[in-house]
Amino acid sequence: MARSPLILAASATTALPGTAFTSARALTENAAGRFDSALARTGDGHEVVVRMPADEEGAHDLAAESRALHALTAGVRALLPFAVPQVLGESGSGAQRVLVVDHIEGYRIDPAHLPKGPGYAPAIGGALAAVHALPASIVRTDGLPVRSAAQVRDDVRRLLDRADATHRVSDDLMLRWRRALEVEELWRFESAVVLGGASSSSIVLADDADGVPHVVGILEWSGLSVGDPAVDLRWLASAPAADDDVHEGYAAAGDRSPDPLLRERARLYAELEFARWLVHGHDAGQADVVTDAVALLDALADGVRGDHIVPETRSDIDDAMALVESVPPVSAAGGVDTSMQTDAYDPEALSLYLAAERDRAAAAEALAVAMDDRTNPDAETGAIHVDQLPQPDGIDPDATAPVDLDGWTGAPARTADDRNAPGAPNRSSAPPREAEAGGEFSAHEDSVSASSVDDDEEDAARASRAALRRWGVSGDAS
Numbered sequence: 001m002a003r004s005p006l007i008l009a010a011s012a013t014t015a016l017p018g019t020a021f022t023s024a025r026a027l028t029e030n031a032a033g034r035f036d037s038a039l040a041r042t043g044d045g046h047e048v049v050v051r052m053p054a055d056e057e058g059a060h061d062l063a064a065e066s067r068a069l070h071a072l073t074a075g076v077r078a079l080l081p082f083a084v085p086q087v088l089g090e091s092g093s094g095a096q097r098v099l100v101v102d103h104i105e106g107y108r109i110d111p112a113h114l115p116k117g118p119g120y121a122p123a124i125g126g127a128l129a130a131v132h133a134l135p136a137s138i139v140r141t142d143g144l145p146v147r148s149a150a151q152v153r154d155d156v157r158r159l160l161d162r163a164d165a166t167h168r169v170s171d172d173l174m175l176r177w178r179r180a181l182e183v184e185e186l187w188r189f190e191s192a193v194v195l196g197g198a199s200s201s202s203i204v205l206a207d208d209a210d211g212v213p214h215v216v217g218i219l220e221w222s223g224l225s226v227g228d229p230a231v232d233l234r235w236l237a238s239a240p241a242a243d244d245d246v247h248e249g250y251a252a253a254g255d256r257s258p259d260p261l262l263r264e265r266a267r268l269y270a271e272l273e274f275a276r277w278l279v280h281g282h283d284a285g286q287a288d289v290v291t292d293a294v295a296l297l298d299a300l301a302d303g304v305r306g307d308h309i310v311p312e313t314r315s316d317i318d319d320a321m322a323l324v325e326s327v328p329p330v331s332a333a334g335g336v337d338t339s340m341q342t343d344a345y346d347p348e349a350l351s352l353y354l355a356a357e358r359d360r361a362a363a364a365e366a367l368a369v370a371m372d373d374r375t376n377p378d379a380e381t382g383a384i385h386v387d388q389l390p391q392p393d394g395i396d397p398d399a400t401a402p403v404d405l406d407g408w409t410g411a412p413a414r415t416a417d418d419r420n421a422p423g424a425p426n427r428s429s430a431p432p433r434e435a436e437a438g439g440e441f442s443a444h445e446d447s448v449s450a451s452s453v454d455d456d457e458e459d460a461a462r463a464s465r466a467a468l469r470r471w472g473v474s475g476d477a478s
Contacts, residue, residue: 133254
């Protein structure tokens with residue numbers, strides 16, 4: 001049975017000896033059934049928050065909260081643009097632990113009600129960026145959890161194995177998650193100090209004199225650790241209207257290297273909360289929890305059917321657009337360059353594309369429309385081939401056509417007797433005529449008599465060889 005506010009206030013006197021409390025009232029936010037909480041007023045007019053765990057799991061969380069708040073020294077708090085609860089006193093242990101912290105005044109917004117646009121959402125994103133910018137040493141020094149990208153990925157793999165073992169997750173959903181697990185780019189992130197799963201309801205806001213909201217405090221610190229920053233943004237799955245603005249505020253306030261797949265991992269973690277709930281119910285033998293989790297997972301499977309955490313066509317479209325945009329114009333002088341002048345695709349440039357996501361989406365849609373009218377021989381893999389791309393205006397379709405070599409003659413093949421004949425030149429160091437794809441193609445032009453070929457034929461031969469070298473042709477071209 002939940003403890004009453006008066007009982008909590010009486011218990012707080014053991015944590016704050018000599019303190020008299022004049023009133024106490026229930027405090028329910030951020031408890032989620034884990035704690036019994038009360039807002040108590042002391043004799044000198046200060047308001048404090050008193051918490052005791054509701055069960056053993058809550059006892060573990062409250063102990064972690066106390067440990068984290070102690071790790072946030074005055075120097076660390078000075079790095080944050082908002083307040084962090086200060087531990088005023090504590091006593092007991094386990095289910096009898098009492099934790100008393102100061103009260104941060106303000107208001108909170110439930111994720112589902114967080115509006116889009118300037119104001120609330122960007123402010124919350126900026127506050128989370130400030131947490132992620134804290135030095136990791138504050139976590140390591142106090143022995144709090146530290147996980148690298150590889151360890152985070154292993155944690156996800158173990159969770160999937162445990163969820164799969166319940167045989168209650170649909171094959172489509174499990175395949176969706178395991179496919180994301182195998183995308184290497186998804187797990188190339190820089191670990192940071194994280195709250196371990198905060199939401200907008202853990203962030204305290206206030207309005208300044210002009211009515212502009214700003215963050216004045218963050219309440220939930222029990223998950224303080226070093227890990228994936230995306231875990232603190234998974235709650236945005238419940239705030240779709242404010243998603244873009246929170247991310248924009250986060251990016252604007254952060255000084256870390258851009259994380260191009262931050263949103264995708266946050267989305268994955270949000271979905272995996274259902275799997276975690278299923279595993280919890282299964283391991284605890286709570287049939288009602290399992291039933292609830294299965295219903296949530298089935299609804300999720302219906303909502304994401306045919307979708308992927310990391311779209312399979314994303315890099316294909318980017319590469320294809322890069323090819324289209326990099327096709328050189330035909331020279332007005334009439335000279336034709338038959339080489340493939342393509343820029344090397346830099347994965348780091350993806351972070352720049354995210355700043356203009358809407359423009360890229362429009363370009364991808366235009367490309368997809370153009371591709372619909374073409375036949376894709378590699379439909380099973382979804383690959384986009386260069387020869388299927390829309391033909392830009394003003395480009396000669398024959399500019400890069402295969403070179404006709406019917407009238408070109410190279411050196412005649414030499415027999416072993418010819419090579420071993422006295423006075424025959426030593427060719428052991430010369431490249432073979434048939435080279436691997438990508439290597440040079442040698443025509444043994446030194447074997448062709450200059451006197452037997454006029455200038456035009458020599459120019460044609462040189463142009464042919466240059467084209468073959470650029471295209472990396474292999475095989476016998478004589």
